[in-house]
Amino acid sequence: MILTRKIQIIPLGEKEEIDRVYKYLRDGIFYQNKAMNQYMSALYIAAIKDISKEDRKELNRLYSRVSNSKKGSAYDKSIEFAKNMNLGYVVKQVKQDFANSCKNGLLCGKVSLPTYRKNNPLLVHVNFVRLRSTNYHQDNGMYHNYESHTDFLDHLYSKDLEVFIKFANNITFKMIFGNPHKSAYLRSEIQQIFEENYKVCGSSIQIDGKKIILNLSMDIPKQELELDENIVVGVDLGLAIPAMCGLNTNDYIRQSIGSKDDFLRIRTQLQSQRRRLQKSLASTSGGHGRQKKLKPLEKLKDRERNFVKTYNHYVSKNVVDFAVKNKAKYINVEDLSGFDSNQFILRNWSFYELQQFITYKAAKYGIEVRKINPYHTSQICSCCGHWEEGQRIDQAHFKCKSCGAELNADFNASRNIAMSTDFV
Numbered sequence: 078m079i080l081t082r083k084i085q086i087i088p089l090g091e092k093e094e095i096d097r098v099y100k101y102l103r104d105g106i107f108y109q110n111k112a113m114n115q116y117m118s119a120l121y122i123a124a125i126k127d128i129s130k131e132d133r134k135e136l137n138r139l140y141s142r143v144s145n146s147k148k149g150s151a152y153d154k155s156i157e158f159a160k161n162m163n164l165g166y167v168v169k170q171v172k173q174d175f176a177n178s179c180k181n182g183l184l185c186g187k188v189s190l191p192t193y194r195k196n197n198p199l200l201v202h203v204n205f206v207r208l209r210s211t212n213y214h215q216d217n218g219m220y221h222n223y224e225s226h227t228d229f230l231d232h233l234y235s236k237d238l239e240v241f242i243k244f245a246n247n248i249t250f251k252m253i254f255g256n257p258h259k260s261a262y263l264r265s266e267i268q269q270i271f272e273e274n275y276k277v278c279g280s281s282i283q284i285d286g287k288k289i290i291l292n293l294s295m296d297i298p299k300q301e302l303e304l305d306e307n308i309v310v311g312v313d314l315g316l317a318i319p320a321m322c323g324l325n326t327n328d329y330i331r332q333s334i335g336s337k338d339d340f341l342r343i344r345t346q347l348q349s350q351r352r353r354l355q356k357s358l359a360s361t362s363g364g365h366g367r368q369k370k371l372k373p374l375e376k377l378k379d380r381e382r383n384f385v386k387t388y389n390h391y392v393s394k395n396v397v398d399f400a401v402k403n404k405a406k407y408i409n410v411e412d413l414s415g416f417d418s419n420q421f422i423l424r425n426w427s428f429y430e431l432q433q434f435i436t437y438k439a440a441k442y443g444i445e446v447r448k449i450n451p452y453h454t455s456q457i458c459s460c461c462g463h464w465e466e467g468q469r470i471d472q473a474h475f476k477c478k479s480c481g482a483e484l485n486a487d488f489n490a491s492r493n494i495a496m497s498t499d500f501v
């Protein structure tokens with residue numbers, strides 16, 4: 078399956094270099110589309126005149142060579158293809174578009190001859206956008222400058238993720254990912270490219286206003302998995318039970334993942350260790366002793382950070398496994414970004430990361446993650462839909478004041494989340 082993603086890219090360099098890149102792209106796009114229109118018209122005329130097979134071959138040969146080729150070319154002499162761009166792609170694209178419109182009735186006048194408008198993107202050879210290989214000499218392609226893959230993963234969902242493309246004609250682009258929330262899918266796909274699970278294909282570049290947009294195409298291996306469009310997993314994220322999964326179609330099947338105890342115990346332990354160390358550091362003035370003591374503090378901070386991450390990997394894997402097991406096409410999670418105070422986000426950063434992990438793990442199976450409005454999900458009865466305050470008796474128990482149903486409170490919430498269509 079081929080998937081194409083739009084990504085903004087910006088050329089690295091000073092103004093002069095940036096001007097050079099824009100000119101290269103604009104000219105390249107202009108001449109490419111002019112050439113494609115010339116070839117398209119030629120194919121059309123050849124088809125109408127019903128020329129011989131030999132003549133057709135010769136025509137294709139003439140259009141497979143750049144305008145200044147010594148062997149002869151049918152393109153207008155004024156056409157200057159962008160340096161390093163691949164004419165083979167252009168030829169293939171025109172042939173394909175022509176064949177398609179013939180199928181749709183071009184020759185009996187049902188559709189008109191396709192034309193390439195001036196904003197039709199520049200076709201880019203796979204060699205300039207695929208993952209740069211370290212195994213053999215290959216200068217062009219996608220790369221990052223992080224020290225290791227782990228280091229890259231640490232930055233994957235951060236604002237300053239830096240991935241570059243060493244492009245044709247000595248151009249280097251930086252990819253712009255923007256808001257980590259909104260670009261979560263894209264970021265996980267970039268990860269798949271770096272982990273060599275997705276293969277980059279021939280792509281294209283267009284200029285949209287002043288922005289340069291890369292239409293990055295990638296080949297995604299098919300997962301043989303049958304999912305049911307009607308089945309939705311609801312995930313209730315909480316502290317008592319880190320993740321409770323329920324289904325919209327079943328009032329019995331559930332899975333609680335992790336426990337309050339293991340999560341909080343280890344985390345609090347690490348935190349108090351760090352605090353003790355920080356306190357003792359505060360009373361130590363400069364000198365070698367301080368430097369020596371800073372190291373274990375860094376180590377503890379690392380452990381704290383990695384603990385949450387490892388834990389999130391564990392929880393997200395189990396959520397996705399639950400969805401796979403139940404053939405669910407969708408996973409609904411609460412959109413916690415609505416609680417937009419800085420403090421909340423800081424305190425709950427691990428939830429955010431957890432959602433990112435669920436999203437990219439689910440994507441591998443073609444399961445879609447949707448965010449829903451968290452409002453009232455814990456106060457509605459999942460059996461009869463009755464809403465009234467005070468139905469959640471305590472952290473663990475829910476009792477409906479209308480139908481009398483008694484349920485585990487987190488499971489009740491997870492089912493409401495699964496049934497919700499209040500998408501964000």
Ligand SMILES: [Zn+2]
Pocket residue numbers: 458459460461462463477478479480481482
């Ligand atoms: Zn009820």
